[in-house]
Amino acid sequence: MLDPFDRKITYLRLSLTKVCNFRCxxxxxxxxHWGKVNNLLNVTEIKHxxxxxxxxxxxxxxxxxxxxxxxxxxxxIATMLGNMPSLKTLALTSNGYQLDxxxxxxxxxxxxxxxxxxxxxxxxxxxxxxxxxxxxxxLNGIEQCLSLGFDKVKINAVLLKSVNANPLALxxxxxxxxxxxxxxxxxxxxxTADGLNYHxxxxxxAQTFIQQLLQKGWVECERLPDSGPAKEFKHPDYCxxxxxxxxxxxxxCSQCNRIRISSLGELHTCLFSSQGVSxxxxxxxxxxxxxxxxxIQACLSHKEKSHFLLEGKSGKQKHFSSIGG
Ligand code: SAM
Ligand code: SF4
Numbered sequence: 368m369l370d371p372f373d374r375k376i377t378y379l380r381l382s383l384t385k386v387c388n389f390r391c392x393x394x395x396x397x398x399x400h401w402g403k404v405n406n407l408l409n410v411t412e413i414k415h416x417x418x419x420x421x422x423x424x425x426x427x428x429x430x431x432x433x434x435x436x437x438x439x440x441x442x443x444i445a446t447m448l449g450n451m452p453s454l455k456t457l458a459l460t461s462n463g464y465q466l467d468x469x470x471x472x473x474x475x476x477x478x479x480x481x482x483x484x485x486x487x488x489x490x491x492x493x494x495x496x497x498x499x500x501x502x503x504x505x506l507n508g509i510e511q512c513l514s515l516g517f518d519k520v521k522i523n524a525v526l527l528k529s530v531n532a533n534p535l536a537l538x539x540x541x542x543x544x545x546x547x548x549x550x551x552x553x554x555x556x557x558x559t560a561d562g563l564n565y566h567x568x569x570x571x572x573a574q575t576f577i578q579q580l581l582q583k584g585w586v587e588c589e590r591l592p593d594s595g596p597a598k599e600f601k602h603p604d605y606c607x608x609x610x611x612x613x614x615x616x617x618x619x620c621s622q623c624n625r626i627r628i629s630s631l632g633e634l635h636t637c638l639f640s641s642q643g644v645s646x647x648x649x650x651x652x653x654x655x656x657x658x659x660x661x662x663i664q665a666c667l668s669h670k671e672k673s674h675f676l677l678e679g680k681s682g683k684q685k686h687f688s689s690i691g692g
Contacts, residue, residue: 383435390498412650421453429458449477466508480519488539544607
């Protein structure tokens with residue numbers, strides 16, 4: 368799969384639901400409940416979708432949401448994908464609310480890379496941002512992931528002025544990764560249609576944090592051809608790494624290798640593309656696989672060069688829970 372700018376597409380972020388049990392202030396401050404959602408892609412439709420995509424060159428799927436692990440058939444979906452030989456990597460992004468109980472099931476299903484969202488290592492601040500009381504079970508779950516031997520364990524933390532502008536916040540994460548092989552990814556807050564004022568109040572650039580790290584002796588890691596959008600830093604005294612996802616202070620679109628599909632089967636060629644293209648009618652049966660592949664290729668021919676966030680665009684995404692952040 369090549370787009371018009373010769374970018375090779377090998378990575379899908381698949382949202383399994385837009386429902387979530389957390390109410391992160393930058394994402395779903397009012398929450399999102401099952402009552403508003405039905406007709407999600409089922410296991411068979413997902414199987415047809417990924418079979419077609421892997422034949423086109425897809426190698427990695429990340430399950431995301433909303434909170435993907437809320438689905439009752441989550442493990443069935445993960446196991447089905449984990450058993451697909453053509454898929455090199457099955458990854459998960461989760462808020463980790465039941466990670467302490469389920470990490471082993473995720474591992475056995477074939478998930479090899481896991482990203483847990485944890486914006487603060489301070490319990491009270493975590494609760495303020497997420498409205499969740501799961502802080503300690505998430506930490507416990509991360510320890511289990513480390514002992515189970517996942518290939519990659521990462522923490523996603525959104526950079527927010529009221530949460531981590533304080534230098535102590537960076538030090539808490541540094542202490543945490545001193546002896547743990549965890550990559551912390553600080554993500555610059557992205558503007559969404561529902562969060563325009565929030566963005567104005569809370570955005571902080573990653574550059575200040577990068578400067579602090581450099582002063583503490585951290586060095587930037589060499590970029591490999593399959594490195595994602597994060598700029599990564601390492602330090603000889605630390606087991607873990609620190610990465611930054613910086614859509615504003617350093618645009619990474621030229622290396623984009625990904626597409627997104629919503630829980631209702633709409634293909635988005637960019638996180639910020641205003642409209643998805645529905646693939647649903649071609650997912651019911653494997654007989655329509657060729658048509659499905661053609662439709663996917665046709666969509667890719669419209670993939671835009673950049674998200675144009677710097678031009679002030681926020682896209683029409685109300686928030687990221689429907690197509691997975
Ligand atoms: N519920 C899961 C979780 O929180 O990990 C998966 C879905 S969540 C939408 C995926 C990622 O998007 C999370 O790491 C979250 O922090 C990030 N995210 C959500 N809204 C964002 C925003 N406006 N800017 C930057 N990152 C955002
Ligand atoms: Fe839920 Fe994830 Fe959005 Fe937080 S970031 S509200 S956990 S979907």
